[in-house]
Amino acid sequence: MRPSSSTRVEISPSTQNLVRIIPGPAGIVQAAKLLKQRDILLGLDGVVMSTQEYMKKVIEDVGEDEDFKSGSWVSAIDYVNANGGTASGCLGDIKNFLKNGKLDQVVAIVKSYSLNVTGDLTVTMKDLSGIIHGTIHHKFIVEGGYGKDIFIGAALILANVSVFSLKPSMHYLNITMRNVVKVFRKDTIPGSGSG
Template sequence: MNITNDEDVKFFIDCATNSITGEIPHLYIRPPKVEARIIPGPSGILQKVLARKKADVQAGGHDNILTTQEYVRKVNEDVSEDDDFMQGPWLKAIVYLHAEGLISSDYLGDIKKYCINGKLKLVVGVVKSCTPNSLGDVTVTLKDPTGTIGGTIHYKVFQNKNDRYAKSIKVGSVLILCNVSVWTPKPSQHYLNITIKNIVKVFDKDTKF
């Protein structure tokens, strides 16, 4: 067994002491280290970023610590092989959530669990489709690492063509939404009803990281 940390040193010192005194230790087998469960989606990425930064601070001091942006990129590479979550808009969204302290988000792959009183508290998703309908609204499909969901963005979001939302909401952009109403026509069907009040932040598809 290699000595890699202070726990290993203490373990071997105890062994040596007991061999000299003749005492029989109560337990020589240390319990295995249990890693924290990594939750899916942006919350899981943030969880790993914070844990890795904490570990690096304890191990090497502040001088060698990467920026949050660098940590997000490295952790995201570890937890995702999907190209949608390796692009600038998604990575920027994760950094934004970190800066704002928005650690927890609801997961599109398990709407039933996170939908409370017909609403999702926080949604982060990549726009996979974006099509105007006959009423002037825009039908979209949003995707996060846990799943996808369809929805409609109210036409007032796009009324002013010079508005940043009208220009930036398109396929490839990332939306951060809050308190979004969920329409459930059937137990297995869920749709988001997105209004301008729900939009926290939009990261254009051309956002650089």
């Protein structure tokens, strides 16, 4: 029996997010296919686009993330570009960026932090490709003078960062003073040169 044209299909918010999105570039293709499947399920056949068009939409939607519009993020990207570099997301696809257990460059936003028993900060960081956990050594905070700058929303540019891999799919950053290139506070205004 075919449903009548007045039958509505609704996707429940509680079941909509049951699919685990693959980190990194493969996640863009996966998200595009999920959007396309959703539109087909909803009977929006007239507006269904090619998979490539859905991929463009997913990439544009990443630009809607408020973290990547913040002054700290924009300033960090401007700094990297001004110094001849490029900021490519590596946290969601570490295996392809890892060299001798280290990442050459990380440009990321602090999403959460807490002080642990040794005085180090346990952090969650995010870039365009994914999220990772890590530890910021206490000397970075105290001796480096960055304690007043590390809050949720701060953007960090790091170099030569050690990565510990507890499992093939579970990675952890170890951030020390030697890794710091620049820190942009959450309240940084793009183009102000401060950070």
